[in-house]
Amino acid sequence: MDAVLNSGDTAWMLISTALVMLMTIPGVALFYGGLTKKENVLNTIFLSFIAFAITSIIWVIYGYPLAFGTDVMGLIGNPMNILMNGIDVNALAPLAPTIPLLVYVAFQMTFAAITVALISGAVVERMKFSSWMVFVPAWITLVYIPISHWVWGGGWLAQLGALDFAGGTVVHLNAGIAALALVLLLGKRKDIRLLPHNLGYSVIGAALLWFGWFGFNAGSALSAGGLAGSAFLATNTATAAALISWVIIDIVKTGKPTVLGAITGAVAGLVAITPAAGFVTITGAIIIGLLVSVFCYFAISTVKARFGYDDALDVFGVHAVGGAWGALATGIFAAPFINSLGTGALYGNPGQILTQIIAILSVAAYTFIMTIIIAKVIDMTMGLRVEDKEEIEGLDTHLHEESGYRI
Amino acid sequence: MKEITAIIRPDKLEVVKEALQEIQCNGITVTEVKGRGRQLGITESYRGRDYKVDLLPKTRLEIIVNDEDLENVIDTIVKTAQTGDIGDGKIFVSAVEEVVRIRTGERGEKAV
Numbered sequence: 001m002d003a004v005l006n007s008g009d010t011a012w013m014l015i016s017t018a019l020v021m022l023m024t025i026p027g028v029a030l031f032y033g034g035l036t037k038k039e040n041v042l043n044t045i046f047l048s049f050i051a052f053a054i055t056s057i058i059w060v061i062y063g064y065p066l067a068f069g070t071d072v073m074g075l076i077g078n079p080m081n082i083l084m085n086g087i088d089v090n091a092l093a094p095l096a097p098t099i100p101l102l103v104y105v106a107f108q109m110t111f112a113a114i115t116v117a118l119i120s121g122a123v124v125e126r127m128k129f130s131s132w133m134v135f136v137p138a139w140i141t142l143v144y145i146p147i148s149h150w151v152w153g154g155g156w157l158a159q160l161g162a163l164d165f166a167g168g169t170v171v172h173l174n175a176g177i178a179a180l181a182l183v184l185l186l187g188k189r190k191d192i193r194l195l196p197h198n199l200g201y202s203v204i205g206a207a208l209l210w211f212g213w214f215g216f217n218a219g220s221a222l223s224a225g226g227l228a229g230s231a232f233l234a235t236n237t238a239t240a241a242a243l244i245s246w247v248i249i250d251i252v253k254t255g256k257p258t259v260l261g262a263i264t265g266a267v268a269g270l271v272a273i274t275p276a277a278g279f280v281t282i283t284g285a286i287i288i289g290l291l292v293s294v295f296c297y298f299a300i301s302t303v304k305a306r307f308g309y310d311d312a313l314d315v316f317g318v319h320a321v322g323g324a325w326g327a328l329a330t331g332i333f334a335a336p337f338i339n340s341l342g343t344g345a346l347y348g349n350p351g352q353i354l355t356q357i358i359a360i361l362s363v364a365a366y367t368f369i370m371t372i373i374i375a376k377v378i379d380m381t382m383g384l385r386v387e388d389k390e391e392i393e394g395l396d397t398h399l400h401e402e403s404g405y406r407i
Numbered sequence: 408m409k410e411i412t413a414i415i416r417p418d419k420l421e422v423v424k425e426a427l428q429e430i431q432c433n434g435i436t437v438t439e440v441k442g443r444g445r446q447l448g449i450t451e452s453y454r455g456r457d458y459k460v461d462l463l464p465k466t467r468l469e470i471i472v473n474d475e476d477l478e479n480v481i482d483t484i485v486k487t488a489q490t491g492d493i494g495d496g497k498i499f500v501s502a503v504e505e506v507v508r509i510r511t512g513e514r515g516e517k518a519v
Contacts, residue, residue: 301455
């Protein structure tokens, strides 16, 4: 690819960046907000908004240079360009040489923001807002930034050949494992039932996620061309397949299809196709989508019930399980005629599966341990959890002096 | 004089109200309430897990009638609020010792 600015690519990446921003606020915010009790709707939505704001600032101060700066021993980027100093507005991105570097910075910033916002779904209805405001910058700095460097910024997993088109390990596995670690420290809610107070919000949120995900996945082609189109179509196909497959599982297991099941299946499909979107054929996308609902459904209805952890809105069940499946499936289905950077087991490179497994296990282990450490320090200094009275009566009135509904 | 307390389905309020008006029973007090009957609510399923929702929204009507109108009003409510399914509600009847119309000071049956 010639290092010459292409205005078509640049326009598409600006749009994609805005689409990914839409996934966090209002996408994740509404998806999660509708699933909680009405006494916690504002707090739940607020967790996403504040996560987006905090990450936005960190990313332009030191986040981008540490994640995507010149590699230092495979572990972290060289932190030049603090506060974007030294970057000419017309400079082109080293990893995407037809678009301006500052557009690439903004695009990557939206990925960091949604990753941490996704974690909030596990901790809703009982975590202190002040602790969340400390957790977000700590986690972005110590967990997200190193991992995005390892996989995308030229770090050791990239050097090993791990494939992650748009964030199966960096975003979804990462967020899902962090969610699990956090809820293990935080403990169960007093009322652990999932009784959504307004499923309509969640439907709108899921629809915005699906829409925004085209920027997430097709944008990860980093250009407006054939690969972006292929990733776009694979994304939609896998999502549709996963929605249908969840609805069928619902009917088989309980006799009735549910709307929450359908939108959960759609999100699981989006998660699973994320690492694979720019590598697989339509057949691969359909198989990835059909199977992800089976794995996630099992994780949510059986594994969670068996072990009793209170992952309130199933962040681990959907994002860690779906993301791990997608990363593994990339190692199986990556087709070299779709993208020359990836060849999976089906096309004669069985070693790719091993590489994917190494990426999955190392990211999961690092995230789990670091998240436990961060959360433990916060718990010992300022406490993670709200008072019993605040939890029972709702976080909106107690933490924010506001109420979502006055009707 | 009797007080009729009727717990009915919220969606039946309009038809019950119209039917009561047709038999000249105009004075009603309506409250939105939550409750449960013998079947202890309903079961809802979210992401493959069942949850019991044991307090359902209902509508409560309070009506004071003279003794001779009692049966007619009860029949009207039963006929219009009935679907035959679980959750149709209940009617309670109790005696009323005195009724006073505040505007005029009238008492007893005249004030109903």
